């Protein structure tokens with residue numbers, strides 16, 4: 001038995017017939033071939049699969065594809081715009097917020113949600129917000145700094161931002 | 169020797185020594201990393217396993233008939249099908265004290281007779297989709313007869329213990345000793361004014377690289393060629409072991425590719441049964457077969473780390489000088505010998521018993537034991553964390569017992585500074601010769617960063633507000649950059665431990681670098697490019713690093729033991745030297761001078777004492793368009809080198825932890841963590857600091873959170889992220905790090921390696937800090953079993 005779903009992923013509408021038991025993460029990875037979203041566990045513990053569903057950070061291994069019918073989904077592949085990196089993508093590079101890079105997509109998507117609701121999170125608020133994400137490589141400190149970098153950049157007035165970019 | 173705070177090495181003006189941002193980041197932050205599970209091949213099939221739920225059971229029957237009839241099933245194989253295939257080999261032979269070779273029972277690709285640990289593979293089910301493979305695997309019917317099991321290394325050696333392998337008496341793989349004759353050590357120990365004794369468990373850890381292991385193997389019958397995509401740290405070694413030892417297929421017919429790998433920490437060094445089994449299966453089927461571990465499989469299959477039961481005694485004279493060290497360790501190897509399982513408790517552990525101290529008499533005795541548990545092998549640090557934990561716990565405990573300040577006790581026992589050039593290397597009592605060291609300076613720096621005197625004042629005051637403050641020290645050394653092939657060969661290694669590096673200068677002067685080292689988070693694409701750009705005086709944009717493909721790279725030993733920059737980096741430097749030497753001949757011809765008169769600097773070949781010069785790019789072009797060219801010189805500019813180092817490298821440092829213990833609940837809060845590390849010269853301080861952070865997080869994880877727990881039935885009871893406590897972002901303070909530079913005297917970059925130090929130095933510092941907190945509250949506790957949960961600390965305070 002297959003069920004027809006329509007999901008908007010990174011602005012593109014997809015209609016597919018899927019098995020009811022198919023997890024959303026496998027729909028993204030195996031059906032749409034968006035492999036930036038990763039699977040690190042089978043108990044919703046690692047956060048490597050985190051995406052935005054209707055703007056909210058969601059573990060895509062914990063949701064069925066059929067539950068995403070009619071939803072708007074954003075994955076790591078969809079946050080850069082017009083060839084320009086998202087401030088979080090830039091921040092992770094500037095602050096060495098990744099090593100193997102496997103956890104990174106999930107952590108960036110979690111941080112996207114955080115920064116939407118909290119423009120200037122403190123170090124502690126960032127650490128708490130990351131509770132659902134593991135990183136085995138970095139010890140987290142540079143991830144915290146990467147997110148702070150993005151928060152600063154996103155809240156900086158436009159004019160100053162351009163000037164800063166010109167000097168980089 | 170110089171000391172500096174934070175930034176490592178003296179910069180040359182080129183990219184070496186600078187915190188260059190990583191060139192590999194873009195693909196990962198954009199979701200375009202290429203991990204093995206991202207690959208789907210034409211005609212792909214998927215594998216799932218039938219695995220033992222029992223730690224020890226006789227297999228009475230395996231019925232696959234119902235499963236074979238399930239939709240989508242392509243094939244099912246059991247132990248009987250692969251009975252004639254070899255098992256996966258062990259890469260290091262350790263001998264018994266009496267000279268006999270260690271016991272090496274077969275580790276079959278699928279078990280046929282009995283299962284020896286939970287997760288042992290009984291059948292592989294291959295289907296058109298992974299869902300169909302899972303469905304069919306569930307209908308395979310296995311009849312077992314459960315047998316008694318043993319999970320504890322000491323108990324496994326006792327009379328009457330259940331045997332893991334029928335032909336291994338007392339479950340002992342080998343016994344082994346190193347150091348001075350035991351009689352001499354006993355005599356020195358009985359002359360001691362004070363003996364500190366510590367009996368402890370260095371608990372078993374699960375590496376938990378976040379990318380589950382994944383393999384995808386395919387076979388091209390027309391050309392008789394295999395391709396194995398694998399999440400490994402060392403593709404060439406996997407190819408060698410799989411071809412020559414397991415499957416008996418010619419190496420040149422096999423290509424092993426390991427693109428992006430989501431963390432290894434040791435657990436992806438080893439040649440696992442699934443790699444060989446999938447490669448065997450793809451030939452039977454003529455279709456590619458893919459398997460990705462579920463996390464619950466990773467927990468019971470990926471080789472674990474540590475798991476030592478140890479009694480250690482350290483004797484001191486009345487002045488606090490160490491006179492002897494005596495150690496007895498039972499090392500748990502798990503059910504099968506993993507690729508390097510045998511050398512971890514011996515040559516990576518016993519050989520580190522000198523630590524940073526002048527201990528004159530040392531003897532360590534190790535019994536390595538099979539149990540009904542997951543195999544144990546190298547996990548970040550591999551043996552050296554266990555050695556450091558042993559020594560540094562003894563030092564702090566002895567300081568408490570003798571009422572000597574723990575920093576002062578170390579100063580009294582440190583080996584004096586030596587640079588390995590003007591002063592010789594330091595010959596230890598346990599085989600190794602240290603290359604260079606300045607141990608006093610590292611501890612002094614750490615104490616300064618801590619503000620030691622102020623801390624002790626604050627500690628006295630803290631007891632009044634319900635909290636106990638404690639500080640713990642760890643002054644560590646590690647043997648890295650493994651290592652000289654002749655030395656490891658004489659110690660039982662069945663492989664060489666050199667590295668390969670090739671510099672291919674393209675006609676336009678752009679450079680492609682082929683390295684046998686493998687990056688799974690270390691940032692080689694940046695660090696190695698820095699070295700090449702610096703040495704050739706070209707832009708980093710003109711350098712590309714290629715790794716992880718046996719068809720592209722001449723050879724490789726891979727990445728582990730903090731060896732990539734020291735061994736792999738040096739192989740690259742050797743090739744650069746050859747490029748420059750040949751370039752000088754070409755430049756000399758073009759500039760009408762003698763090659764001896766050509767200097768190379770900043771990307772230009774110049775006739776000494778003149779302004780006649782020619783750029784690197786023009787020399788490269790001439791090498792490939794050799795119209796006007798030296799007579800006896802071959803065209804092209806492409807060199808490779810194999811580098812076999814003269815010695816290990818010996819990074820060292822001082823880690824200091826400050827904790828606060830809640831008197832009511834026993835809860836431990838890590839308040840500060842200070843790391844002063846000496847890695848020799850540093851190529852990229854940002855990347856090195858990142859390595860320290862990650863290592864410290866794992867070491868603190870061992871001290872406070874992590875530990876594999878087996879019950880008496882051999883079940884790993886915390887085999888999920890719901891139950892195994894992984895350190896999270898809010899478990900850590902900001903780390904206070906600094907580096908000091910004592911260059912390695914025996915490689916041209918002067919580098920020592922930085923991958924494991926964090927995990928080696930940090931664990932005892934944290935445990936020592938908790939014990940110090942308890943002593944400051946009047947609880948004279950010798951040991952608390954790791955991880956230091958609130959309950960364990962609270963109980964320790966009740967006695």
Ligand code: FES
Nearest residue numbers: 040044046047061
């Ligand atoms: S894959 Fe681990 S939380 Fe989703």
Ligand code: FES
Nearest residue numbers: 099103135136137
């Ligand atoms: S960068 Fe490797 S797990 Fe986070």
